[in-house]
Amino acid sequence: AQSVTQLGSHVSVSEGALVLLRCNYSSSVPPYLFWYVQYPNQGLQLLLKYTTGATLVKGINGFEAEFKKSETSFHLTKPSAHMSDAAEYFCAVSRAAGNKLTFGGGTRVLVKP
Amino acid sequence: DTAVSQTPKYLVTQMGNDKSIKCEQNLGHDTMYWYKQDSKKFLKIMFSYNNKELIINETVPNRFSPKSPDKAHLNLHINSLELGDSAVYFCASSQGASGGGEQFFGPGTRLTVL
Numbered sequence: 001a002q003s004v005t006q007l008g009s010h011v012s013v014s015e016g017a018l019v020l021l022r023c024n025y026s027s028s029v030p031p032y033l034f035w036y037v038q039y040p041n042q043g044l045q046l047l048l049k050y051t052t053g054a055t056l057v058k059g060i061n062g063f064e065a066e067f068k069k070s071e072t073s074f075h076l077t078k079p080s081a082h083m084s085d086a087a088e089y090f091c092a093v094s095r096a097a098g099n100k101l102t103f104g105g106g107t108r109v110l111v112k113p
Numbered sequence: 114d115t116a117v118s119q120t121p122k123y124l125v126t127q128m129g130n131d132k133s134i135k136c137e138q139n140l141g142h143d144t145m146y147w148y149k150q151d152s153k154k155f156l157k158i159m160f161s162y163n164n165k166e167l168i169i170n171e172t173v174p175n176r177f178s179p180k181s182p183d184k185a186h187l188n189l190h191i192n193s194l195e196l197g198d199s200a201v202y203f204c205a206s207s208q209g210a211s212g213g214g215e216q217f218f219g220p221g222t223r224l225t226v227l
Binding site for chain 1: 161205208209210219
């Protein structure tokens with residue numbers, strides 16, 4: 001069975017500071033990894049994904065994540081936080097395309113002016 | 114153009130009632146899903162359909178019955194609603210085995226059972 005752990009249910013950052021959201025996964029097969037963002041009262045929007053190939057993946061809104069197989073991690077970063085980054089962020093894993101997503105518990109990001 | 118749409122957006126009903134949520138995608142995807150997000154924001158798969166065929170039923174009570182009339186639609190019918198069914202229900206779609214794995218989500222239906 002697959003599982004995802006997101007360290008920290010809440011993260012508070014100052015505007016302009018680094019955003020770092022941690023995600024660790026367990027999977028018996030090479031995983032597909034995703035980060036989604038959820039703004040209040042909205043659906044989930046894909047930020048970025050890793051399937052195969054380059055382990056550093058860039059996504060929308062200046063976010064990037066690095067797949068580290070040895071650490072079973074897929075941490076999300078953004079060099080400089082913007083007020084509009086305040087949202088809930090979810091890390092997810094699947095076994096393959098067309099398979100269900102297994103989500104982490106989510107991390108709420110608060111951006112202070 | 115909305116890629117994945119759900120109706121209604123909000124649903125308030127009494128315990129014991131039966132209700133349906135509809136989902137449509139115009140992305141040409143062949144796989145559709147229902148996820149449940151509880152009050153603590155935890156997201157969990159409920160069902161998955163591929164080309165109108167059920168492929169995942171994640172130990173959901175049989176009061177929940179999905180139905181896919183065609184591969185662009187996946188509806189969710191809930192019988193005898195209970196307080197614990199209150200949640201946000203998300204429909205999603207993906208290209209299936211030939212795609213890149215990402216799923217596209219609808220805006221959600223917030224179900225409140227009184």
